[in-house]
Amino acid sequence: MPATAPTWTEERIERLKNRFEAGLSCREIACDIGVSRNAVIGKLSRLNLTREKTSDAPRPTRKDPAKAKRPKSVPRLQYRMLQALYAEPAADHEPIHNGQCCSLLELSKERCRWPISTPGADDFRFCGNPPVEGLPYCAGHTRIAYRPGSRQRVARG
Ligand SMILES: [Zn+2]
Structure with missing residues (x-):
């Protein structure tokens, strides 16, 4: 056996290319x-394999406000939406249910999860x-859920 095996066998180069293309x-x-x-x-540069997006803009820490993680409390935008909801008159008398009731299994992000x-x-x-x-709630239930001082209120069917 030779003392030093070549670092880059055909197989390794193939794997290198694969992994590189996979974004590793x-x-x-x-x-x-x-x-x-x-x-x-060294091998990547000899193969002329470079990542244009990283070489051009090497600043992954730059904050994108749209993608920035939101705090767990109700964000400002939602707070405004809540205010707008509460500002609507006569909402207490609106019927909330409209026959779309669903079971736990049918719950999704697109459905109000008010029990x-x-x-x-x-x-x-x-x-x-x-x-x-x-x-997580529709407009009517959001009002109930987030109304100040109504936390003890029991859900009504
Ligand atoms: Zn609801």
Whole structure:
């Protein structure tokens, strides 16, 4: 056996290209193939494989307000939406349910998850109306859920 096997066999080069195209970092590629990270970087440059998006804009820390993580409390926009909801007159008399009641299994992000009747009961359902954007409840239930001083209030069918 030769003392030093060539670092870059055909197979390794293929894997290098595959991993590179899959978007793995040099370190990850190096780990995967079993060579040093420097070897990966050197081979990539010899193969003229570069990542344009990272070489051009090497600032992944730049904050995109739309993608920034929101705090867990109700964000300002939603707070405004709530204010707008409360500002509407006569809302208390609006019927909230419209026959879209759904079971737990049918719940999704597009359905109000306000419990109707008693949890555990045979006819237990969730509201199922289209929710206010970014909130788990429809407009009517959002009012009830977030109304100041109404936290103790029991859901009414
Ligand atoms: Zn609802």
